[in-house]
Amino acid sequence: MTTETTPAGPFAYAPAPESRAVVDIAPSYGLFIDGEFTESSGQDRAKTLSPATEEVLAEYTQANAEDVDRAVKAARKAFEKWSALPGAERAKYLFRIARIIQERSRELAVLETLDNGKPIRETRDADLPLVAAHFFYYAGWADKLDHAGYGRNPRPLGVAGQVIPWNFPLLMLAWKIAPALATGNTVVLKPAETTPLSALFFADICRQAGLPRGVVNIVTGDGRTGEALVSHPGVDKVAFTGSTAVGKAIARRIAGTDKRVTLELGGKGANIVFDDAPVDQAVEGIVNGIFFNQGQVCCAGSRLLVQESIQDELLDSLKRRLATLRLGDPLDKNTDIGAINSAEQLARITALADTGEAEGAERWSAPCELPSAGYWFAPTLFTGVTQAHTVARDEIFGPVLSVLSFRTPDEAVAKANNSQYGLSAGIWTEKGSRMLAVASKLRAGVVWANTFNKFDPTSPFGGYKESGFGREGGRHGLEAYLAPATPKGER
């Protein structure tokens, strides 16, 4: 497929593609409801593409409101038995799922790379290990909920309607399904319209694990399906990861109901580099912060705040490093930068980058040829950016880094916090007291100090302000799926 558009030199790496043969994608998929693949009551179909080549991978079903209703009813029916199952038994199902994911991790990594466009290096080394770990972690909670700090014998909420994004399709599924099932809820999950395949494969994993019918239901489709799901009166709990705009719409939609909600939304993370930073690791952290998954990460470090005294030096290092990034075939094991997930997302990134240029920020990309087919965007830096620039405020959700400078720690904190968002932030300094002081002042749910974009099932994740509410991961992640331990009479 695409030619490797990477740094040339005497030591040019030969293509090292991971084999596609390990994945068997069906030409067409139905909806996974009540333990089996079923047809929609309607005729709506959609196609999912490989964003690296625009090749059609499969056709899937655009679920309508009737289909969603059927799925919610199946989940409701399954809830009674599933929630009554001893925790230790629920745990064993989740452990089975975790193991099967490990066994099939190569297949799932290749599938995810095909459907999403992200490099196999990431699906293999980040997504899939984290997916399995997440199921392992929450499996262990299922029979220990009495000890989780949410009261004695905490109760599940019922049916969880879960809507996940396309940037980490299977990992976001794991973040949603694992805690929901561990706590005794049942699930109707809608994967993103551009990346439905790994969720449909997960349905097969549920089958292999012998999970009771209706405990997990997968309905595919676009925003209409998602809206039908979160609005369904039979849904007790809404969990959404995606854009802030949709998050707000969901919050409005469920106002005045008894539905509980957690929202994991956008971000504009500040990655703050002080003059005493471990520079080489900071450069890696900046690269990882904004170019991991092509920058299509809600907690991306999309704003680099660098102390003015080291700005030039750091930018030189950063540019030199960017010149070594390898962009191309996502299935190639040496690819660092894959494809943008969709034409729509590429258009958005392109438009925002153009705005950056139009507003006078200086644009720079490493020399890099883009493949002719598929959706691609070269890793890009904007320098000379101020707080007033659009590229410093709006979430771009792409491989575009805005570079701003600061003079003092106070200024760094003020600029970092000057955002409607509050999901992530980074701090690079070798001085412990400065790290702790700045970390405590940043209004962000995750602060990475001398590292970036690290995830772990034990570590709670979620935002301040318009980045959403609720936490996923860790003991904290259970709370969203348990009825609150409140005094009698209060709900």
Next chain:
Amino acid sequence: MSTVEQNRLSVFKTYKLYVGGKFPRSESGRVYEVTDSKGKWLANAPLSSRKDARDAVVAARKAFGGWSGATAYNRGQILYRVAEMLEGRREQFVREVAEAEGLSKSKASAQVDAAIDRWVWYAGWTDKIAQVMGGANPVAGPFFNLSTPEPTGVVAVLAPQESSFLGLVSVIAPVIATGNTAVVIAGEKNPLPALSLGEVLATSDLPGGVVNILSGRTGEIAAPLAAHQDVNGIDLTGAGDELAKELEIAAADNLKRVLRPGSAEYTADPGTHRMTAFLETKTVWHPTGALGASGSSY
């Protein structure tokens, strides 16, 4: 002889708002009549406007940095001081609660005592909540990883309409115990204990602006607060179902943390949910050196 005393004309109290540590009248210049449960006039209370709400948010925001940055121990000392001050003005509050809620003196006393004890309960929570809600996370890698709860910010509190003092304290104390600052809308019909509480808070070492108390029409004051972009959370306890829904929709504009109304029984164990409703969890990662055999691991 004694008739002189009996006939002494008492001095009425002018009830005022409590905003930014000061006692202003409503910017609107308007008041409304507050009566006891039998309809007898008790006092005129300020009828707060949107602008009073706006001013209160400014005061609460200004106070947030200092209050959230104070040590938990210090916040506990101050909340305990509130209890001490209330104890000294117990009789006044018993009278006000009895009038406001139509209670016998003994029932009103029980309410006030419980309210004082509630301050003591939350005073003790300030330096424990982080240990209960936070902790180290054993991540699978060479990282120290710590989650700690932090206050959400400025919280609008719709105090309950029935329980004019115990209910009021039960919704204010958990919000500020953890470091939030509050804009409180007193119960519409019975705002006097709330306005008097402001006088107690003002003399309890509580920094001005940490609690701001407004009286007036709940719906009128709550609407701008729910829509306010610099308010981070809203407790809808004092809202009816219809108003609560309206406010929750408005609150979605900047994704405020919303505590929905519930039929509260304030004499029960308060639990922690009123605190956790307005807490964020911040997780900080930092590398550890792997102390392995690599020889160069620090």
Next chain:
Amino acid sequence: MPIAPASALSEVTASDQALRRFLHGLPGVDPVGLEARAASLGTRSIKAEAKAYAIDLAISMIDLTTLEGADTPGKVRALAAKAVRPDPTDRTSPATAAVCVYPDMVETAKAALNGADVKVASVATAFPAGRASLEVKLADTRDAVAAGADEIDMVIDRGAFLAGRYLKVYEEILAVKEASGAARLKVIFETGELSTYDNIRRASWLGMLAGADFIKTSTGKVAVNATPANTLLMLEAVRDFRAQTGTQIGVKPAGGIRTSKDAIKFLVLVNETAGADWLDNHWFRFGASSLLNDLLMQRQKLATGRYSGPDYVTVD
């Protein structure tokens, strides 16, 4: 050959205090991040013609080494023969860069190489501990050079370094450099004894300021020798030194690199850190012995398509 610190940085070696301030002012190293980067580069998949290129490059970069008390002229002659013609069955195999021996074996090695394009490197300065007076170290060095050594692998005084006496270490390197004359000087830090990455970065700059032609990880005589992380760190140092002074310095990881897979990982580190300018045995070496046979077996596999075995390469 004039021996002077890179002029741009001459002031920093003016006094012990100035040198300490400079070395301690270098950016810190976060160990977890450094090791993660090294591990990440270790996942590069080098296939087909890239692999063939890397294997031949690695062979050409080996300082084929024997540093044993039991070394004899016979052993050294065998080593020299193998260095010149690593694979007797395949003359297309490149020669190694050098043989590396103790000073008393230099003459033997030189004679055995008989004019072939393989250098003789000699460890000196009371290798491996370096615990001797400067006079002894210099005599050791002159001895090796007089016997025909093309390259001198010296050890720094780790005791002085760890005691913070940086100027002493610096001056000793200067002196050995002078005693080495035309021979290229490799400065061994014994990174396993320096113990921290910050120390390795400081030692790298100290060595480069003092005129090292190569900076080298280790002697191969302690528990921890070359690792991807410490080599990556030293590659960053030579990269930054050239950017600052214009002077290019070589890097030599030594000890513990035994397989082709390992060697290729190191070459990836070179390629993506210091850059292609270092992909040459003038600028990068492997201090190794058993590595060569593994590279040769891989080379045979690429040529024939079948896996080779130890009977098809020569024992040393």
